[in-house]
Amino acid sequence: MNRARAIGWSVGGQFATAVASLLSTVILARLLTPTDYGLFAYALAIYATTQWLLQMGMSQYVLSEAELTPAKLDGVFAMAMIQGLAATAIVAVLAPAAGWFGENRLIGWVTLAVAIVPFLNSPEAISDAYWVRHGRFSGVAILQISKALSQTAVSIAAELSLHLGVFSLVLGLLASSLLSFVVAIVVLVKEARSKPVIDRDQWRVLRRFGARFFALTLGQAITSQAPGLVIGRLLGIEKLGYFNRSSAALDLIGKTLAGATARVGAPRFFREVNSGVPHEQAVAELQELMLFIVWPALAGLAVLAGPIVSLLYGPRWELAAQALPILCLSIAFDQARSGGSEILLVRDRVGVNAWIEAAHAVYAIGFVLIAAPWGFSGVIWARAADAIVTFFLYSWAMQRLGGLPWRVWPRLLGGNMLLAASAAAPAWIFMHHWNWPDTLDFGRFVLAIGASVLAWVAVGMLIRHPYFVVGGEMLKARLAAGRN
Incomplete structure (x- = not known):
């Protein structure tokens, strides 16, 4: 699948997923209270931390291996299931401590109710990585949309019919995770012809690989x-x-856009490096891909935070609207360090990455x-402060390893900052002219977003941003083919 089509499926799938989540958000935010969401967020933090720790880089292994043999895939499948079972047991044991x-x-x-989720989610990371490795972005997109729709439907139905409060959110999460588990098992067993079996040699390889990622994952x-x-x-x-x-x-x-572009960019980065492309070029291309859409979207979101939350x-x-612009700033700095972890992995410096993330954990909590x-x-x-410090740490690491020299940063970041400013300016003008969110009108809101998108495209073409140049050439070729 070519890059444009891959980006289209990935971004389109993420946006469709976002629309399904938006439907849930609009309805449930009016039915549930901030306390309900706070209780749910607490339980999510417990299970997500445990699940994340015990995944230990298995999906990264699938993406980064130059040759993924059936035996290697079987071993990763088995390891993921073992990790999922362990995570579920740990979350269940931690539930009273969470309370x-x-x-x-x-x-x-609530924590005990979601304890099964890490096990149900465990094979999805492997099936997604398998699909992405083989260019099956459509499959990933359709699964994510289906999960969002199932979670939305079950949560809304449970709250409207049973008035379960926070447990309506829990039921939606369980429905989504069960769907994920069934599809992932079918993909791995039927399509990939894999089975959760691991021999002693493969166990040692994956254990070493996972151990290298454990400290890194702990910090993250x-x-x-x-x-x-x-x-x-x-508080x-x-x-x-x-x-x-x-x-x-x-x-x-x-994060919808960031996840979509990362899903396309990371596998492409590893393929380029494995085929001999210079690291500096591969990292620069990954950065360019991650920033040219995400930064403008974050800038527009920060400006329109009040109307959007309303x-x-x-x-x-x-x-929540007061927090949103600052969180946008933190995500912008997170995206600006794209390629840092990847270059450390291909240079076999996972230990350095782990030290950076360990330091990140300490100063993040301290801040x-x-x-x-x-x-x-x-x-x-x-x-925001911890995102800025982390950006400079990863930038220093990339500089030391030759991944992205300082001389490249002004051009790379400068052009994308200009794109972000062009997307934010029309939204800011319209918002202040129409006195939002006090006099919020949905039609004018859509007009402001449309104007921001047009400004972003115009500036991208004007400065001849690489991705706009490629997009323009593809459009010309399509038009020429249509005339012929």
Whole structure:
């Protein structure tokens, strides 16, 4: 599958998934309270941290191996299932401690209810990596859409008919995970002809590979989930609910695009490196792909945070709108270090990556604890601070390893910053002219987004951004073929 079609399937699938999630968000945010979402976010933090730790890079192994033999795939399949079982057992054991830490017994029951999710999700990472490795982005997209629709339908039906509160969210998550498990097993067993069997040699190889990733994953898991736990503990479950919904609004746009482009860019990066493409060129292309859509989307989202949160959640979620622009800034810096982990992996410097993430975990928690006395806004700014420090750490590592020299940064970041400014400017002008969100009108909102997209395309063509040049050439070729 060519790059444009792969990006189309990946981005299109992510957006369709976002639309399904948006439907759930619009309805459930008006039925549930910030406390309900805070309880759910607490349980998610526990299971996601455990699941993330025990995956230990198996999907990365599938993507990065130059030759993926049937025996290797069998071993990864078996390892993923073992990790999933272990994660489920650990989450179940930790459920009472979660209730104690969060000072709410209901947190423990919600955590116990989602304990099976790590096991149900365990084979999906492998089947997704298998599909991506073989260019089957359509399969990944369709599965993600189906999961979002099933989670949305079950959660809404449970709340409207049974009024279960936070457990309506739990039932939706379980439905989505069960669908994921069934599809992943079918793909691995029927399509890939794989079975969860591992011999002693393969066990040793995967154990070494996983051990190298464990410290790295530990740091990433802590920095991803710890701030939410700290917010819930120090500021209360309700504040965690606001943080969860602002993060969800960010996921709908910023992380949707980031995930879609990463799904295309990372496998392509490993293929290029394995085929002998210079590392500097491969990293620069990955960075360019990750930033040219994501940064403009984040800029527009930051400007329109108030109207977007008002449309999605209603007026009682105003505090989430205050957090959203700062979270957009943190994700922008996260995306600017794309290629850092990948270059460390191909240079066999996973240990350096682990040290960076260990340091990241320490100062991320430290920033949150220091900022906690300043309340909710202080903790959100702490998230941005740790993203900025981490960006410079990974930039230094890429510079030292020849992945992306400093001389490349001004051109690479400068052009994409210009694209981000061009996308944000029309939205900012319209928002202030029409006094949003006080006089919010959906038609004008769509007009503002359309103007931002047109400005982004115009500036991209004007500065001859590489991806706009490629897109223009493809469009010309299609038009010429149509005339002939």
